[in-house]
Amino acid sequence: MKKTTKALAVFSMLGSWMAGTQALAEPFKVGVCYDLSKAYTFATPQVSQAALDLAKLINMQGGIGGEPVEVIVRDHGNEPQRGIECYSKLSREGVFVFDTLSTPVSLAVLPRAMEDENILMQSLVGRGDAVDGTVFDWVYPIGPTYWGQAANDVAYIKQLHDGDMSDVKVGFVYFDYPFGQEPIEILKTLAEKEGFELQLYPVPLPGSDQASVWSKVRRENPDHVIVWMLGGAHVVASKEMKRNGIPMEKYISVNWLNEVDIANIGNEAAIGIKRGTNVVGGQDVALRQEIMTELYDKGQGSGPLEKTQDVFYNTGLAMYSIVFEAARKAVENEGLPITAKSYKAGLESLEGYDANGLMAPVTVTAKDHGGGGKTRIEMWDGKAWVPQTDWISEYTDVVWEVVKKSSSTYQQ
Structure with a gap:
């Protein structure tokens, strides 16, 4: 059996992948309904490419519990009605985990996902008060609002x-x-x-x-x-x-400031600029390096190499590491097949999960669907992003007061 590399140890967090010789079952599907053509194209190509790459790497190792994973990417053009159509079509095809990476589309899909008891992931977009799991029980904006x-x-x-x-x-x-x-x-x-x-x-x-x-x-x-x-x-x-x-x-x-923006400002001119982030920038990330070795060095990447070289690609790896780790937890806790309910329980069992140092650690509970809201400040030094703080989550009492005030007004 091929020796597991250090970087692939990240998948001890995503789970113990079954041996490649084991027959794979029906795939666990994730619906990625993104704006790939209009307003969010500064980030969506990198994030969706990361999702596809991570799925390939997982399947190379035998899937999750012997079940392959499939990322289905569709374009909604940041149009709510097209987002609803994407959600509805994929729902009919057995998808119950969705992401939109668009606030207008997320707002449109949210009440449908709640009614259908499907999982709506909405990291970094959508309703900030959806971190309140006592109200938005099928919505998971994991990461900082x-x-x-x-x-x-x-x-x-x-x-x-x-x-x-x-x-x-x-x-x-x-x-x-x-x-x-x-x-x-x-x-x-x-x-x-x-x-x-x-x-x-x-x-x-x-x-x-x-x-x-x-x-x-x-x-x-x-x-x-x-x-x-x-x-x-x-x-x-x-x-x-x-x-x-x-x-x-x-x-x-x-957080929406990346290496492309820095290059356009100028590496020297940008010295001193800061950003808040919940994801580690740069290319010296174990999971990214493993993907380079296993996919891109062999000509099997899901898109252009240059799209992997900024923080938004790392953001995609972080987001979908969470998606697939929850699936692993679901199998570990309740076995196959993964259902919406077992997947929901898997999400709510994430504790201190950071994808091997890729992102701020998240702990998701039935009450807190945001995972704790930790970020850190980084400063551009002309060559790289330098952390100025540890991962922090401050003024949580103030933030949750606003969350509760807002979520209390939601009516489905």
């Missing part, structure tokens, strides 16, 4: 000021639509709690015109700027910051 991310950013800033934010000014630059607006309530609550001044700077979509925003930032001179934008808008922001003489060190981005 935008509320939790913003709270952790404030905790980092507080750390920089030795615990006293009374004279600190924090700017919030954000896309002026729901994605960007979501952290505002948390930031206002924390500003009152910690005594810092919060300055709001809305950016009109698509983010190509930010001149007036950064001129205002220059005049008002916040000590730190938390930024909730996507893709090319980060590049525009960096240019406006340079024009206005604003130090890059002030910039703390939402």
Whole structure:
């Protein structure tokens, strides 16, 4: 039998794969209904490619409990109705675990998944209050909500000021639509709690015109700027910051900032920029290296090699490591076949799971479907992302107060 490499030890977390000679049963299917053509294409190709690669690697080792896994990728173009059609079609084909990686589509699919008792994964998108498993019992936004991310950013800033934010000014630059607006309530609550001044700077979509925003930032001179934008808008922001003489060190981005954005800003020009993340960046990740050896070096990768070289590919590996680890737990706990109920129990038995150091550890329970909401701040040093904090989850009481207030208004 082929010797297991160190990197493949990650699959002791995903499970003990059956010997390759064992006959495989019916596949465990995951419905990946993504926007591959419109708004989210800065991330969806990398994430879906990672999902396909991970499924291939698992199947090379015999599947989960002898059952192969299958990732079915479809394009919904960020259109809710097309997302519903994707969900409905795959449901009829026996799929009961879905991901949309789109807030509009996730919002549209959510009530159907709840009614059908299917699993809706919605890491990094969708309703922030869906972490409340007592209300959203079939929805799993595993990873940090935008509320939790913003709270952790404030905790980092507080750390920089030795615990006293009374004279600190924090700017919030954000896309002026729901994605960007979501952290505002948390930031206002924390500003009152910690005594810092919060300055709001809305950016009109698509983010190509930010001149007036950064001129205002220059005049008002916040000590730190938390930024909730996507893709090319980060590049525009960096240019406006340079024009206005604003130090890059002030910039703390939402998790949607990757190596492509850094390259477009310029490796040297981006020095000092920070981001909050729940996934380790870079290529020195055990699971990624194993995929390179077992798939890409043999010409069996699921897409272009260059798509594997930024944090969004690692994000996909993290998301689908969770998906497949829950399936392994389901088989371990209740055997085959995997059902929606046994899979749900598998998710809720994840404890301290970090995919061998790939991501912040998550512990999912029946009450907390987010897994704890840990992130860390990383800073670009010109060559790589350097952690500035440990994995943290701060102000959880404040975050959960907002979660409960919001989830209490949900009516199916």
